[in-house]
Amino acid sequence: xxxxxxxxxxxxxxxxxxxxxxxxxxxxxxxxxxxxxxxxxxxxxxxxxxxxxxxxxxxxxxxxxxxxxxxxxxxxxxxxxxxxxxxxxxxxxxxxxxxxxxxxxxxxxxxxxxxxxxxxxxxxxxxxxxxxxxxxxxxxxxxxxxxxxxxxxxxxxxxxxxxxxxxxxxxxxxxxxxxxxxxxxxxxxxxxxxxxxxxxxxxxxxxxxxxxxxxxxxxxxxxxx
Amino acid sequence: xxxxxxxxxxxxxxxxxxxxxxxxxxxxxxxxxxxxxxxxxxxxxxxx
Amino acid sequence: xxxxxxxxxxxxxxxxxxxxxxxxxxxxxxxxxxxxxxxxxxxxxxxxxxxxxxxxxxxxxxxxxxxxxxxxxxxxxxxxxxxxxxxxxxxxxxxxxxxxxxxxxxxxxxxxxxxxxxxxxxxxxxxxxxxxxxxxxxxxxxxxxxxxxxxxxxxxxxxxxxxxxxxxxxxxxxxxxxxxxxxxxxxxxxxxxxxxxxxxxxxxxxxxxxxxxxxxxxxxxxxxxxxxxx
Numbered sequence: 228x229x230x231x232x233x234x235x236x237x238x239x240x241x242x243x244x245x246x247x248x249x250x251x252x253x254x255x256x257x258x259x260x261x262x263x264x265x266x267x268x269x270x271x272x273x274x275x276x277x278x279x280x281x282x283x284x285x286x287x288x289x290x291x292x293x294x295x296x297x298x299x300x301x302x303x304x305x306x307x308x309x310x311x312x313x314x315x316x317x318x319x320x321x322x323x324x325x326x327x328x329x330x331x332x333x334x335x336x337x338x339x340x341x342x343x344x345x346x347x348x349x350x351x352x353x354x355x356x357x358x359x360x361x362x363x364x365x366x367x368x369x370x371x372x373x374x375x376x377x378x379x380x381x382x383x384x385x386x387x388x389x390x391x392x393x394x395x396x397x398x399x400x401x402x403x404x405x406x407x408x409x410x411x412x413x414x415x416x417x418x419x420x421x422x423x424x425x426x427x428x429x430x431x432x433x434x435x436x437x438x439x440x441x442x443x444x445x446x447x448x449x450x451x452x
Numbered sequence: 453x454x455x456x457x458x459x460x461x462x463x464x465x466x467x468x469x470x471x472x473x474x475x476x477x478x479x480x481x482x483x484x485x486x487x488x489x490x491x492x493x494x495x496x497x498x499x500x
Numbered sequence: 501x502x503x504x505x506x507x508x509x510x511x512x513x514x515x516x517x518x519x520x521x522x523x524x525x526x527x528x529x530x531x532x533x534x535x536x537x538x539x540x541x542x543x544x545x546x547x548x549x550x551x552x553x554x555x556x557x558x559x560x561x562x563x564x565x566x567x568x569x570x571x572x573x574x575x576x577x578x579x580x581x582x583x584x585x586x587x588x589x590x591x592x593x594x595x596x597x598x599x600x601x602x603x604x605x606x607x608x609x610x611x612x613x614x615x616x617x618x619x620x621x622x623x624x625x626x627x628x629x630x631x632x633x634x635x636x637x638x639x640x641x642x643x644x645x646x647x648x649x650x651x652x653x654x655x656x657x658x659x660x661x662x663x664x665x666x667x668x669x670x671x672x673x674x675x676x677x678x679x680x681x682x683x684x685x686x687x688x689x690x691x692x693x694x695x696x697x698x699x700x701x702x703x704x705x706x707x708x709x710x711x712x713x714x715x716x717x718x719x720x721x722x723x724x725x726x727x728x729x730x
Contacts, residue, residue: 379644399619462595463592
């Protein structure tokens with residue numbers, strides 16, 4: 228098996244286990260919807276305010292919902308004591324990382340799609356003309372989030388309070404990503420699109436490349452015993 | 453001028469507080485070491 | 501031990517020289533007045549807190565490559581002392597900002613990066629505290645340290661670029677705008693003094709860490725012996 232089919236195998240395993248229980252996706256989804264509900268009552272935004280606060284709201288929701296999923300990613304392996312088996316399997320550990328990361332990415336994208344639809348419907352915001360850009364930004368932002376989040380989740384699962392530790396480690400590191408994602412989303416929320424769009428998209432691509440590389444290089448040390 | 457004095461006081465206070473905690477921790481660990489030494493010298497009756 | 505005393509003396513002398521230069525030798529700045537003298541402390545601490553994370557991370561990387569525990573204690577000590585200077589940088593920055601800009605805090609790229617750096621330092625120290633097995637603690641905190649250090653320039657640049665999009669009122673001139681020659685002397689002396697002081701603190705912190713580890717190993721051995729004796 229080459230590296231990528233190893234990663235694909237891990238990805239497939241995670242998708243299968245998730246679709247048997249649906250724990251992570253359900254909790255992320257409900258959490259996301261609740262945040263949107265809270266936001267509506269906290270600010271009661273009008274059309275202009277949606278343009279202004281919408282990007283921030285969306286990314287805060289994505290990130291906190293994503294964090295719930297990240298915590299599950301390795302906690303499940305630990306509870307069932309299957310991490311040992313995974314490590315003994317004749318595959319490279321970087322492939323475990325890549326598979327897990329892609330699984331997190333897939334779950335998050337699924338949840339984000341639903342949140343986006345609800346956002347458009349609840350706030351009466353027309354996403355269709357911006358859909359292409361929105362998907363691209365969401366993909367780039369979520370990829371960066373998943374690549375940093377997966378390795379930090381693997382680190383924080385070893386601590387005593389792993390669910391608290393993950394945000395403490397993760398949020399400062401992904402701050403540039405949040406800036407990039409929110410700025411580019413804000414750029415497409417206005418008519419016509421703002422000028423910063425191309426710049427921030429490039430920034431997101433660079434962030435992804437840097438952190439994906441570093442995480443792939445370092446992941447072996449995280450699992451080592 | 454007073455403000456400047458207060459500002460420097462704050463800065464130096466922070467630094468000295470840190471040095472103090474290091475000294476304190478060092479003292480604690482030295483005590484512990486002494487206790488262990490004691491234990492090793494008189495293994496019959498472990499102190500406490 | 502001798503060398504360390506010598507180093508402490510050197511640090512002390514340079515520190516005194518820096519204090520003299522800051523408070524007596526350097527002229528008082530015209531627009532900001534005497535308060536400007538905080539600048540020397542502030543920029544030095546900022547400088548150290550950025551330098552420290554890279555200094556610390558070189559030990560983390562070397563630790564991951566060789567697996568020598570001593571390198572890990574050095575990295576840990578460097579992170580902790582760096583955290584102290586980062587706190588100092590933020591506090592002195594706020595003290596300086598209040599009389600000059602009239603506010604304690606502004607989301608300026610430099611301040612924001614310092615703040616995020618501070619959070620990364622805290623994350624590192626908390627992670628170390630919460631991991632129990634020593635080998636695991638060494639490895640995982642090294643990995644997080646490297647991720648954090650890689651992020652530092654990205655955080656700074658992203659903040660700057662973000663700022664150019666959201667213009668804010670200009671507050672005071674840039675801090676390096678037209679320093680007098682005497683001010684430069686004081687500035688470099690302060691920088692040297694702080695760097696030496698950082699290294700000195702790091703050294704004593706290393707010693708502490710190593711003693712602690714020795715004691716912990718001894719304690720474990722004693723426990724095993726006591727169990728055997730029973």
